[in-house]
Amino acid sequence: MTKRHALIILYAVIVAVILGVLAGWFMGPFALKFSWMGTLFLNALKMVVVPLIIAAIISGISSLGDIRKLGKPGSATLIYFMATMMISATVGMILTEILNPGQDFHLTSATAEVNINQSVSMGDVLLSLISPNIVASATNFEILPLIVFSMIFGAALTVVGEKGRLVTDFFESLNNIMMVIVGWVMFLSPFGVFALVSTPIAEAGGGDAVIATFNAVGSYMGTVFVGLIIQSMLLFMLLYLLSGRGLAYLRNMIPALITAMSTSSSSATVPLSMDCAKNSGLAREPIRLVIPLGSTVNMNGTALYQGVATIFLAQVYNIDIGFGDHFLIALTAAMAAIGSAGIPQGGHVMTLMLFSVVGIPAEGFGLILAVDWILDRARTTLNVWGDLVGAALIDRLMYGKNKGFDA
């Protein structure tokens, strides 16, 4: 994809968001006629994900040459994920304590059914990392076991060395092919984004209905939004101070961020994130390793959301949260984000688990579920932004000795 194409798509996607909101807001049912374009775009994105992630990680690791070289960038990546998620949850909690949105909340309004009664143990989380049948995992779109397997496979390739040349070359070239296909999917993005933005608004019943829902839990939603904005600015500062990249990097990432916002799926966004990162001139290792891994385990937005939701509901139910509990919540939220990757509907299960730590009744979850579709989109955007900042940091700290600034 040329620079000019990338620029055209950037503007087209921004226009698509605006048109999508307008169409969903004012035209209602008519906008639903275009929902198939969203499905098409989402399917096309997902079509690329499984082969791309496998090829990217295997070729990324095998190109390190020696698996021991993974140690430093690998641990730096994990530390970055863990630290930013804990900061994120803390930002959410502090903000909620200050704004106090749960103070005058009326319990009766806007509750939705809660029908999740799974419980998850640490053992389940660890078990979900290793798949007994990797093809079955690929079939069922279980990304985390695929990543783990690809890492093991890549590590084995580096040990085999010259004798594995053929396989290394194969995955390197598979990665190139999938990236060519991603370039084509990019051209669908304006249409897909338009439909994905307009459909849920229209389904909710158009603009008036959306406003009505917002009014019910508006203070809570406002808190989440403010938190997300604060955290993305913190990440931006981190990006600017540590990697020397700035607004130009952010601008290059807009197609990926908007796709995250409209699909509310970080794994479906991986192909576009990788493409955008490539256009920004990141080295291959951070692109191929940090972004896929980040998409499943690094969830800044989700951690922040859980922080806000927990404190908000504690305020609603008049539960006292001590100083130590805050730390516990931050840690649990960060761990939960990592753990939820391998579990279906993981986000909800983990949020419930967090509530039970503090002693919030499960019905409380119903309160906030009604507006979850829009918050989900917002927090996915932050999740992806966190991955992209992480990729830039690792690129700068570990690989990019000479190229810190946007070309």
Place this chain on the structure above:
Amino acid sequence: MLRKWFETKLWKRILIALILGVIVGTLIGDAAENIKWIGDVFIKLIRMIVVPLIFVTLVSGVVAMGSPKKLGSIGIKTMALYLGTTAIAITIGLFLAAIIQPGNGVSITGGDPQHLEAAMPLGERMMNIIPSNPVAALAEGDILAVIFFALIFGIGIMLAEEKAKPVAAVMDSAAEVVLKITHLIMEVAPFGVFALIAAVAGTKGASALLDVLPLAATIIAGCLLHVILTHGGLIRVVLGLPAIRFFKDIIDAQLVAFSTSSSSATMPVTIAVAEDNLGIKSSVASSVIPLGATINMDGTAIYVGVVAVFTAQSFGIDLQLGDYALIALTTTIASIGTAAVPSASLFLLAGVLGVMGISADQTAIVVGFLLPFDRPLDMIRTTVNVTGDLAVCTAVATWEGEIDRAEFRRDPNV
């Protein structure tokens, strides 16, 4: 003895097995059910190879074309021919049924009404062509989705050029491997065909056909006409190739199609026949045939045309010229849409009867009437479908200059 067996041409061995199957099946009757498993083993072997075969041969075929332009030109010709031959097939079916009038005075209330579940709407089916997970599409054997992904993947390899060399090499050698496996499986064919045919002849008996002789005769006549006039004509008149040679070359595929009554199960054989006997380059064969196996249904179109008119006649509905045109148009278009649905012909039939204004209950009666002897007719339909795929493939290959005429004229070497 063993040596002699392997020296005999495969199609002769299959033909002998088929005739033996009919004789043995008729003699031992229901007991033939006991050897059906041999046939099932054969079908399973073929099905085992279908998905990898389509994927790797299509990818390597697309890469071999060298440019997306070539792919587009092949694609347009293929679609035009598939639609064209299907339209001719349904016209033949309608025409014959209108002349022979198999439905006059026939009471079709005898069978148990069979209700069909509604097929997926067209939009959703079209959406499903894009797999949201290619691995899942392969695992579920979703042929159209596999074709779509293989096309995209092949073009991706083409455009990534040097950087994609290793993957292209793997696909090429994998394509060779699966074709070799297909040849191995074909050695089992005579036994499989024998068992399948014996089971049909034994359990259904030739008598099943007698109940509906006029209808069946009309359909068979239509199929013969279509194969000789349309397919033969396309080969002989349009392409200027020897038609007899063509039919001799493809008899393996026809026999397997006849005994398995599944064009997708026959596909490995169809591709092998196209490449080895007809001398068609793999880039054309591997892209045209899998598509044809899912969307090209000449035999089915004839069947639907005849049954539609038959139904109208037995319910005493008067069909006008416009109605015939409508039936032809619906069938041609719907034959693409019903592609991935199992027992597609029934859905196609239900759709067409619906267009004619026949109620769901009446449709159920018709289907119930037809089902008991659907199998022998299905065998004939499938043979015509596969013949159509090969005829179209030959035409496209000839126009693209991707056929080895010497190989076409040589005796089959399988």
